[in-house]
Structures are given as structure tokens and as C-alpha cells.
Amino acid sequence: xxxxxxxxxxxxxxxxARLAEIIHERxxxxxxxxxxxxxQFVDAFFDEICNALIRNEAVxxxxxGTFLVRHKNxxxxxxxxxxxxxxxxxxxxxxxxxxxxxxxxxxxx
Numbered sequence: 001x002x003x004x005x006x007x008x009x010x011x012x013x014x015x016x017a018r019l020a021e022i023i024h025e026r027x028x029x030x031x032x033x034x035x036x037x038x039x040q041f042v043d044a045f046f047d048e049i050c051n052a053l054i055r056n057e058a059v060x061x062x063x064x065g066t067f068l069v070r071h072k073n074x075x076x077x078x079x080x081x082x083x084x085x086x087x088x089x090x091x092x093x094x095x096x097x098x099x100x101x102x103x104x105x106x107x108x109x
Contacts, residue, residue, distance in 0.1 A: 016042055016043070016046070017039070020035065020038045020039040020041070021035070021038070023041060023042065049067065053067060053069050053094060062099070063099055063101040063102065064098075064101075064102050065097055065098040065099045065102055066096070066097045067094060068094070068095050069092050069093070069094055069095075070092070070093050070094075070095050071090075072091050072092070073090055074087060074088060074089055075087075075088050
């Protein structure tokens with residue numbers, strides 16, 4: 001298995017605006033959605049995901065994956081430049097676990 005190192009500057013980025021544009025092109029024109037309504041749809045979708053995570057709920061999107069909020073305890077870390085110890089505070093982090101279908105699609109590209 002060969003892996004490629006790709007710099008982040010050479011990758012395309014899918015933005016919220018581009019996502020709204022794609023929705024408008026694929027669905028919006030046929031059902032009468034304006035570009036503004038497509039943008040509102042994308043914003044509402046991501047707002048609902050964020051709100052569910054804030055409520056500490058898992059977000060499962062079939063054939064895509066699961067977003068979870070995980071609790072991280074405080075720990076001692078090191079500054080890699082100086083080697084100096086520092087306390088990394090307690091925090092919540094969002095993690096993503098890709099579904100099997102998603103993994104297969106990414107690997108078949």
C-alpha cells in the first residue's frame with residue numbers, strides 16, 4: 001500500500017458557501033429554492049449538529065459517521081521546543097468516527 005503526502009495548500013476545500021451552491025445546483029433549482037434558502041439550509045444543518053454536540057448527544061449520520069464529544073482529563077504535557085512541562089487543562093473535544101461505508105468509499109478513490 002502506497003501513501004501520498006499531499007500538502008494542505010494543494011488540496012481543494014469544501015466551504016459552507018460551496019456546499020450551499022452545490023445544494024442549490026442539484027436540488028434548489030428543481031424545487032424552487034433560492035441560493036439564499038440553500039444557504040439557510042446548510043446553516044441550519046450545521047447549527048443542529050453543533051447544538052446536539054453541545055447537549056452532549058452523539059450525532060450519527062448513516063453511511064457517513066458519528067460525531068461524539070469526549071471528555072479529556074487534565075494532564076502534564078511538554079513544550080516540544082523547550083521541553084518545559086506545562087499543565088494541559090481539562091476540556092471537551094469533538095471526535096469523528098467514520099462509518100465503514102465512508103471508509104470504503106474513501107479507499108476506493
